[in-house]
Amino acid sequence: MKMGEGVEAAIHCAAMLAGVDGNSTMSGAAMAEAFGLSPSYLLKHLNQLTTARILESVPGPAGGYRLARPGERITLLDIVLAVEGREPAFRCGEIRQRGPVRLDASAYVKPCGINAAMLKAERAYRAALAEVKVSDIVANYAAEGDPRSIAASCAFVERHQRPQKSASTKQI
Amino acid sequence: MKMGEGVEAAIHCAAMLAGVDGNSTMSGAAMAEAFGLSPSYLLKHLNQLTTARILESVPGPAGGYRLARPGERITLLDIVLAVEGREPAFRCGEIRQRGPVRLDASAYVKPCGINAAMLKAERAYRAALAEVKVSDIVANYAAEGDPRSIAASCAFVERHQRPQKSASTKQI
DNA sequence: GTAGTGTTACTCGGATAAATATTGTCCGAGTGACATCGG
């Protein structure tokens, strides 16, 4: 049971995008630089988030990504499911009925108890993830993070965010 | 996040071994036949369970595997950790400090909030698995399973279990 | 009939290939910004 490395990148990107103003965007290349990741590969994961309607992408110069909805309405579960897929980690192959003795199909109508137990555990896992919002991550970071790190992050966002024309925040 | 297929096989085997008498054993080949699996590959997972002290292996003719302790003291978590490894699914790569801005190491003493949230969810997952014992699986199967399936399973166990010499159950 | 002994067949265990999923890279389609040109 190993989770893909892209999940960590996706959550960090979402948290960073939560810090940009209004509907400004940030390019995938900038975020890849911020975390020392391969730009081309990060786009793959960002694209998964876009497909899942968690991010919005703006093409062209001064384009990039932004959150599709406020950080209060994006949970870690949303991101994990978008990147890792929606199907549960444990997949019951029904090996109980793959043996040499072929019973009638009516003998297997009851669900497999093992599968039920595993799925119940996974529901607990998902419930815990669903309780954490991106805004919580940001708030916790702002409250408990190191001041130097916070300053560096804010400076990075200020430097790399690209304001959009329509309904954007006023520029000087 | 995808769980290996061997976990399902391992749990089914543990449940089946919980049904053998006393210290009798059952060969890996028999269990592979029962579930329609590749015998050579199933041995790999059974070996992992043996290394984790969940099963005991007896070599030689009439040898095989048996539970190392009663089914009441074996949880699904034990089996999952033995097969999938003990480290958590989410591994924090500390990408927050891999960017171009090299802050002092003292800025990263606080643990990563994202990692904390993910680990908390995984603790919930493991706690749910730790509450289910192999004996629960067997009891639930005996109570709710289809009678024909139960009869077939018992017959299979009776036919394939191999009594051991020392301190074994009395034979006719 | 009984004890000792050699063979044998069966078991698990680890080392070795094939298949699959993940990770990483590259190039193309599309779009808005910018400079240039004309009025």
Added chain:
DNA sequence: CCGATGTCACTCGGACAATATTTATCCGAGTAACACTAC
């Protein structure tokens, strides 16, 4: 000076390799049962 227009650079998106992990297979070491022989 202002507007229209063509070029361009920058963006994302999907198609294409390299690597790591998982899955599957094979062969060898070890052991207890079994048959045989001698007493």
